[in-house]
Amino acid sequence: MDIEKIKSNLETRGISCEYFETGEEAASYLLRILNGRTIGIGGSKTIESMGLYEKLIENNKVAWHWKSEDADSARNEAYNAEVYLSSANAISETGEIVNIDGRCNRLTGTMYNSKEVYYIIGKNKICESLEKAVWRARNVASPLNARRFGLKTPCASGELKCHDCSSPQRICKEILITCGRPMGMDKMEVIIINEDLGY
Numbered sequence: 001m002d003i004e005k006i007k008s009n010l011e012t013r014g015i016s017c018e019y020f021e022t023g024e025e026a027a028s029y030l031l032r033i034l035n036g037r038t039i040g041i042g043g044s045k046t047i048e049s050m051g052l053y054e055k056l057i058e059n060n061k062v063a064w065h066w067k068s069e070d071a072d073s074a075r076n077e078a079y080n081a082e083v084y085l086s087s088a089n090a091i092s093e094t095g096e097i098v099n100i101d102g103r104c105n106r107l108t109g110t111m112y113n114s115k116e117v118y119y120i121i122g123k124n125k126i127c128e129s130l131e132k133a134v135w136r137a138r139n140v141a142s143p144l145n146a147r148r149f150g151l152k153t154p155c156a157s158g159e160l161k162c163h164d165c166s167s168p169q170r171i172c173k174e175i176l177i178t179c180g181r182p183m184g185m186d187k188m189e190v191i192i193i194n195e196d197l198g199y
């Protein structure tokens with residue numbers, strides 16, 4: 001993993017980058033910079049494993065459908081928050097961030113309406129090129145997520161790879177490649193953690 005190369009390529013795209021050895025250090029950093037904010041979170045095993053929601057709610061108003069009895073309202077609230085937190089299915093050393101989504105609330109939150117977006121990404125998601133990042137998102141992250149949700153898709157029950165299925169439960173309805181910070185967004189930042197996190 002060439003962090004300096006990733007940082008430099010992200011900065012060229014208007015995306016800042018911070019690097020931490022552990023999830024705990026990354027969580028402390030986010031707690032320092034996010035205070036008194038409205039924050040939305042997209043579905044993320046990475047964020048869940050860091051216990052970030054429980055820490056952030058002490059000083060912020062946080063909407064996360066994984067922690068709400070009314071998931072639809074929480075998704076809407078997250079979309080309207082100032083800050084949006086997400087992981088990614090892959091990131092290339094050339095600085096593109098790849099995410100796949102079924103309902104697409106997570107993709108939307110990272111694209112529009114948020115003033116600040118933070119991608120929290122473990123080292124297992126780093127790929128050499130955009131092509132390899134898209135491959136990883138389709139053939140590693142999506143099948144593993146389909147298994148986790150117990151979906152009726154060929155990748156969940158058969159070989160761990162994408163079969164480009166037409167299942168109604170297809171988990172990957174949209175693929176987003178973020179090539180730069182969107183216009184009108186004040187800050188987009190990638191936080192890389194030197195641990196294997198999420199899928």
Ligand code: SF4
Nearest residue numbers: 142155162163165171
């Ligand atoms: S298209 Fe179908 S087989 Fe491929 S990853 Fe998505 S759900 Fe799995």
